[in-house]
Amino acid sequence: MVGKARKQLQNALASAGYPSHVLVACSGGPDSLALAAIASYFARRGHVDGHPVSVAGVVVDHQLQEGSAEVASRTAAMLRELGLSPVEVRTVEVAATGFGPEAAARDARHAALETAADQLGCDAILLGHTLDDQAEQVLLGLARGSGTRSLAGMRPVRGRLLRPFLGLRRQETLEICRVEELSPWHDPSNSDPAFARSRTRVEVMPVLEEKLGPGVAESLARTAAILQQDADFLEELASETYLSLVQPMEGGIWLPEDAVRELPAALRFRVIAKAAADVGGQQPGYGRLHAAEALLRRQGSAGPVELPGHVSVFRLSLSDLEQERAVPAGAAADSVPRQASPCGKLVFRHQKPSQQ
Template sequence: MTSAANHQPRRRLDPTVGKARAMVASLLGLTSTGKYRPVDNPPLVLVGCSGGPDSLALAAVTAFFATRGEIRVGAVVVDHQMQEGSAEVAARTAAKLRGLGLDPVQVRTVDLKHDGGGPEAAARAARFGALDAAARDLDAQTVLLGHTLDDQAESVLLGLARGSGTRSLAGMRPRRELYARPFLGLRRDETLAICEALDLDPWHDPANSDDAYLRVRVRQNVLPFLAAELGPGVRESLARTAMILGQDADLLDELAGAEYRRIAEPVAPGDGGPVHEIRLDADALRLLPPALRMRVLALSVVELGGYQPSQERLASAQALLERKGSAGPVQMAGKVSAYRISRSLGVPQDGAGYGKLVFRRSA
């Protein structure tokens, strides 16, 4: 006689969970339905998880694919030490992730280095440094991040407020090198719904409601006002703007990268240490279209470990090409400065530094 337990109906998949699974599968090239397709030596995918609703939902959804044998899924929890009790929050988050079946799960504690970009920039740099190191140590092919459509809309609006260029307005890309963001088409309230459907208990970061942060004021005050005045689809429209501009920005970045490689001359110290100076041929820079020239200048700063410079700083560096007035230095964020070799320094016209715009990182 068949037991009644065998006739229990299968639990219906929550539609938001199904939608999220499809997003992860699409970005990683996996299957979310049908027969299991286990592979030999499945690649490791890591989830960067703070324990908040977005990243915890992402971790739980991605863990599903580990049960199918297509990938292995682990996680990295970064403790920024910015709040009292952060170590305990990180440890609890790691325990939740192990309970979901993720393996390996690492907690990485970081010390913030303030190089003039503010605490948020310092935290971001430290976080990505920790994620990079974890992926390298564990031989992971991808690190997933839990940014949502709401995060994308906030980024675009902040870029507009700062008067930023195409790359900033393009927001966050779904995939860039090691990092992937499957949830950029998912609303924040949907990640909360996933947590509820899967009986997850996310951590709610008090900083996300602290209006001392500009992003929080945009989230709590500006976007609700715009939605009330312009219509409820304003967040989706901002995210769509990012997607459109992202394609333009990718092309411009590709072209600028080729020009940078053509004209840049990296200089390393005699002891074989890392590159501390980049020289750019001034005549070649002048011949570039402005959109490419500014990107080449910005890339020089970033290549030396500085932060993405503001338009004002880039304009000041570009002004050095006019050979009028000061030869610099122009200070960029992140201990990088720009200057041009002046004739007054007595450098011969065929010397290594003559006719060059120089970017240098200080110790």
């Protein structure tokens, strides 16, 4: 078990180009504590496949539970005993973001990890997510009706973030802790039915394993790996298409409606989402994205459709622009007959939120 975990970490570091300074993010739970123990093996050796490596540790205290500071301090002490150096505790404030407490805690944690990596000069941040976490992520994506990107789950590599244990089961990390004589902390929120992820872990996955047979988690994780390849291809193609179409304008950007309409649906929706992000918006949900795409089937100026992040998207008819230019000086704009045009622009603008 330990040998398998070492090999997975070794492969992850090799795929990242053998970073010389590595930071282990550890909550004190069995997954991340097992990862810290495996990383400490390479820290003691001082190299991975002949490439020098040092391993630091960081514990993020979210301050969301009573006694969190004590848990963080105890975890930091275990990391120091394992030989990680330096080891720091980072305390964060979890602010409401509108996307739920789990997402807010994750955002605060990742920000703290990135800052710690910068300050400690670390090239990679190791996270302890397992195959079980990946399977739960895919199930949650299915339940929410998410698209390919969400169903592709967590990536083994995303920037400096590495997840070397996505091929390990949670039970295996518990076994590693037992072998290494470590006493992990068990987060009570992991079994709290108030959280969808906890219900998936405690209630849904065991039923699926019982009714469908063993191997469900592995199948879900394999699905994520396959979809990651598809998502990467579509993402690259959508980026190239978007850059070939986008045009700047005062206060925003626009896309030629005819060209967007002719795109395959898989690209069309991604291009619209990229345009929204380009002007400062957030990833639109299924309903909002379809509402924006429906503007392509309108005639005359239409909209706006409001997207997350204070983005407005609307159709601007080319005939409207032409007729506005044709209005004689001093004449009322509505005195000139207007005709709907099948041609137009899909315009994206970021609207500053109103001050209450």
